[in-house]
Structures are given as C-alpha cells and as structure tokens.
Amino acid sequence: MKKWIAASLAALSLMAAPLAASASEAAPAIDWNTRYTYAELEGQLTDISASYDDITTLYPIGHTWQERALWCMEITNYDVPAEEKTGVAVFGNIHGGERESGACAMYFAWWLTANSDTERVSEILDNYIVYVIPVINPDGYEQSFVYNNRPNLRPNDANGDGVAFSDPYTDIDGDGYIATLYRGTADAQPERRGNPVFGMESCDWDKNGILGDDPRTSGIDMNRTFDYQWKRFDIETVNSEEGVIGANAYGNGGPAAASEPEVQAVQNFLLSHSVDALATLHTGIQCVLYPWCYRPYNEEIDTDLVYMDDVASRMAAAFQETTGRGFYYMQSYYDYPTSAELIDWSYGRLNIYSYTIEVYNGGKSADGNIEDCKWENTLPEETWVFYSQDDLAAMGIDTANLTDRTGEPLKEGEGLWFYTSATAQMVDKAPEGQDVMVEGCKDALLVMIDSVPYGEGYTKPEYLNW
Numbered sequence: 050m051k052k053w054i055a056a057s058l059a060a061l062s063l064m065a066a067p068l069a070a071s072a073s074e075a076a077p078a079i080d081w082n083t084r085y086t087y088a089e090l091e092g093q094l095t096d097i098s099a100s101y102d103d104i105t106t107l108y109p110i111g112h113t114w115q116e117r118a119l120w121c122m123e124i125t126n127y128d129v130p131a132e133e134k135t136g137v138a139v140f141g142n143i144h145g146g147e148r149e150s151g152a153c154a155m156y157f158a159w160w161l162t163a164n165s166d167t168e169r170v171s172e173i174l175d176n177y178i179v180y181v182i183p184v185i186n187p188d189g190y191e192q193s194f195v196y197n198n199r200p201n202l203r204p205n206d207a208n209g210d211g212v213a214f215s216d217p218y219t220d221i222d223g224d225g226y227i228a229t230l231y232r233g234t235a236d237a238q239p240e241r242r243g244n245p246v247f248g249m250e251s252c253d254w255d256k257n258g259i260l261g262d263d264p265r266t267s268g269i270d271m272n273r274t275f276d277y278q279w280k281r282f283d284i285e286t287v288n289s290e291e292g293v294i295g296a297n298a299y300g301n302g303g304p305a306a307a308s309e310p311e312v313q314a315v316q317n318f319l320l321s322h323s324v325d326a327l328a329t330l331h332t333g334i335q336c337v338l339y340p341w342c343y344r345p346y347n348e349e350i351d352t353d354l355v356y357m358d359d360v361a362s363r364m365a366a367a368f369q370e371t372t373g374r375g376f377y378y379m380q381s382y383y384d385y386p387t388s389a390e391l392i393d394w395s396y397g398r399l400n401i402y403s404y405t406i407e408v409y410n411g412g413k414s415a416d417g418n419i420e421d422c423k424w425e426n427t428l429p430e431e432t433w434v435f436y437s438q439d440d441l442a443a444m445g446i447d448t449a450n451l452t453d454r455t456g457e458p459l460k461e462g463e464g465l466w467f468y469t470s471a472t473a474q475m476v477d478k479a480p481e482g483q484d485v486m487v488e489g490c491k492d493a494l495l496v497m498i499d500s501v502p503y504g505e506g507y508t509k510p511e512y513l514n515w
C-alpha cells in the first residue's frame with residue numbers, strides 16, 4: 050500500500066539550495082540549521098509578527114501543563130473580508146522530540162511573511178487565512194533538550210512513590226547527554242539486544258536505589274488522545290480481519306478522550322475557525338499520510354479519500370523534488386493502525402481535508418537509494434563508556450544501595466556501561482540540511498493550499514451550528 054513517487058534520479062540533487070534569497074529585507078534573519086529553545090521560537094514569532102504586523106496576528110490558543118503558551122500565527126490580507134477567504138492550518142510538533150517538524154512550521158510562517166510582496170504569496174494571502182501553530186507540545190519540545198521526549202508533561206508518578214517526576218534523567222558523567230545503563234564488567238562491552246536495561250542516567254534523586262525510574266514524561270501520546278474513536282480497541286477489533294485496530298493507541302491514549310489541555314486547545318481552535326485543509330507535521334519517516342488511521346479504505350463510502358490520495362501524492366512529489374530525498378505517501382492505516390489521531394478527528398468530525406507530513410528520517414540509505422527515504426545525513430556514533438563502582442561513587446551514586454529495576458544489586462567487579470545513542474547526542478542540534486528540509490515542507494504545504502480552491506468553504510456538521 051506504500052506508494053512511491055517516481056524518482057527521476059538524474060534530476061535529484063542533494064545540493065538543493067534554499068530559496069530564501071528573495072525574502073524582503075524586513076524579514077528577521079533566522080538560521081534554519083540551528084536547534085532553538087521554545088523561548089527562542091517565541092522570540093522569533095514575536096519578531097516576525099512585529100515586522101509584518103499588517104498581515105499577521107499572533108495569539109495563544111491555549112496553554113500546556115507547565116503553562117507554556119500555544120502560539121498561533123495568523124497570516125492573511127486583512128483588507129479582504131474573512132468570509133471571502135479559505136482557512137488552512139499547519140500544526141507542528143505534537144510529539145515533543147520531533148522538533149524538525151516545529152522548524153518546518155516556523156519556516157512556513159517566516160516564508161509567507163518574508164515573501165508577502167511576491168505575486169505568488171500575495172495571491173495566497175488575498176484568498177486564504179493561514180494559521181500556523183508551530184509547536185503543539187512545547188513542554189515535550191523543551192524536555193527534548195535533555196532526552197528525546199514524545200509525550201507531553203502531564204504530571205506522572207512512574208515509580209509510584211507519591212511524587213511526580215521524582216527521578217528525572219540527569220547527566221552525571223558530564224558528557225552533556227543522557228545514557229542508557231547496562232550492568233557489566235570493564236572487559237566486556239554488553240550487547241543491547243536481549244539485555245535488560247539497568248536504569249537511565251540520573252543521580253537517583255528519590256534515593257530509591259533505581260536510577261532514572263521517574264523521568265519528566267507523561268507516557269501519553271497526544272496524537273492518540275483526540276476525541277474520535279478514542280482507544281478503539283476491544284474484543285471485536287482484536288478479532289477483526291482488518292487487524293488489531295487501535296492497539297498502538299490503547300496503552301498511551303491518556304486518561305480520557307481529549308484529556309490533555311494541548312489537545313483541547315487544538316480541538317477548540319478548529320471548532321471555532323473555518324478550516325478547509327490542515328497538515329500536522331512529524332518526523333520518523335519521509336511520507337505524506339491521510340485518513341483514516343483507524344480503519345482501512347472502504348470503496349463505497351470513502352470517496353474523499355481518493356481526492357486526498359491524489360493531493361498527498363503531489364505533496365510528497367513536491368517535497369522530494371525540492372529536497373532530493375525520497376518521499377512516499379499512503380493512507381495512514383496502512384502505515385500502521387492507530388486511533389484518535391488529530392487527522393481522524395479533524396476529518397471525521399469536521400470534514401477537513403487532513404494530512405500528516407512526516408518530514409525527516411535521519412541517517413543514510415543503502416547505496417544512496419532514494420526509495421529508502423532517508424535524509425542522507427551522518428548521525429553521531431553511539432558511544433559506550435564503562436564506569437566501575439568506585440567511578441559511580443565519585444559521581445555521587447550510593448553504590449551499596451544501587452539496584453536494577455528488579456532489585457538486583459551490582460555484583461563484585463561489576464559496574465555500569467553508559468550507552469549513548471545517536472538520538473541522545475542530537476538533542477541540542479538540528480540535523481544537517483534542515484534548511485533544505487524546511488524548504489521542501491513549504492513546497493508540500495503550498496500544494497495543500499492550492500488543493501482547496503478559493504471560496505468553497507468546508508461543511509460544518511449540523512450539530513455544530515449552535
């Protein structure tokens with residue numbers, strides 16, 4: 050079911066150059082190959098909006114558990130009445146660690162403003178209201194500077210000691226990154242496969258002898274918590290010939306449908322703004338996905354899916370052409386079945402044409418084969434470092450009290466191997482070529498905008514016409 054873009058290899062070049070040169074002088078200068086903190090992104094949004102205050106409005110649509118604002122930048126020509134324009138929305142970074150997706154959304158807002166005097170963009174602003182919410186999960190985004198963190202930060206007590214986040218990951222050996230810990234001896238670097246994790250790098254804040262057993266993460270995947278087919282996983286779906294629908298959503302769907310303030314903010318925003326098409330940006334593969342996530346294609350009722358399939362194919366082709374990296378497209382269910390995703394909610398509840406754009410898959414393909422859909426970058430080498438019990442004691446660890454997660458202490462002569470993955474070493478960096486990535490995503494988003502022609506308007510379900 051994975052659909053490939055026909056790759057014209059001769060035309061593809063990894064040297065695709067950003068086209069930012071045409072930007073007007075008023076545009077704030079931003080290096081798109083830098084990883085910014087959320088506070089820095091807020092500063093950039095403020096700067097962009099101040100430089101283009103005639104065509105932008107910047108406002109929060111809600112707040113996170115840790116009271117970070119969820120900023121929306123609205124971009125349009127305010128001389129044209131709103132009812133004559135079509136709404137389109139871009140959401141970035143619902144998964145905190147997927148921060149390239151936030152950079153892509155930021156760039157789109159920046160590019161539209163910086164090029165607002167061009168014919169191409171002024172025509173867009175005359176006919177559309179573009180809403181860009183670059184980061185839906187700012188708490189997870191910010192936590193990912195410590196360790197890649199997909200969930201939000203709903204207070205969580207993973208080790209049940211009555212204190213939320215009582216043993217957060219902490220860099221105790223001073224290399225700047227968080228390691229996964231394995232028991233072993235100095236002369237034998239452990240295998241990871243089949244080898245139980247001893248703990249995670251931490252100074253054992255809660256003094257229970259188990260390292261890193263209550264980190265700052267909720268365990269909730271917010272893209273499984275929307276109020277549509279929430280936790281759809283029961284005895285009938287388990288036994289369904291169509292597969293285990295929602296199994297991937299059950300364990301991390303949160304305590305209730307739309308339980309999270311960030312998700313409520315997105316739903317409330319879309320319920321109160323007329324939007325014809327939206328994209329939600331992720332990383333992990335290089336692909337454009339469309340609904341449904343929760344069930345297979347049904348030829349008799351899913352006529353819209355044929356349309357979204359066509360748009361997705363053209364979005365993926367645009368991304369591939371601009372970046373020189375491979376992209377494909379498919380119905381989300383055939384990637385893997387989930388439920389209560391943003392795009393199923395927005396399409397299922399509000400009839401909004403909805404797309405997930407997966408913008409980045411780190412690493413290199415085999416033999417430079419573009420159909421492997423990799424970003425073709427070099428990631429840091431994983432590292433293994435051994436610390437004896439004396440070394441650990443010097444870092445402040447009470448080794449007499451130290452155990453693995455099952456309560457087994459270190460044996461005599463054993464110490465801990467600190468394994469630091471490539472991902473763990475990328476927490477403070479943007480991947481090389483992110484400036485090309487943001488350009489490719491912009492071109493995919495332009496295809497989406499062009500796919501909802503002016504003035505059609507979406508159909509609000511009758512039950513919402515209060």
Ligand SMILES: [Zn+2]
Pocket residue numbers: 144147330331332333
């Ligand atoms: Zn994601």
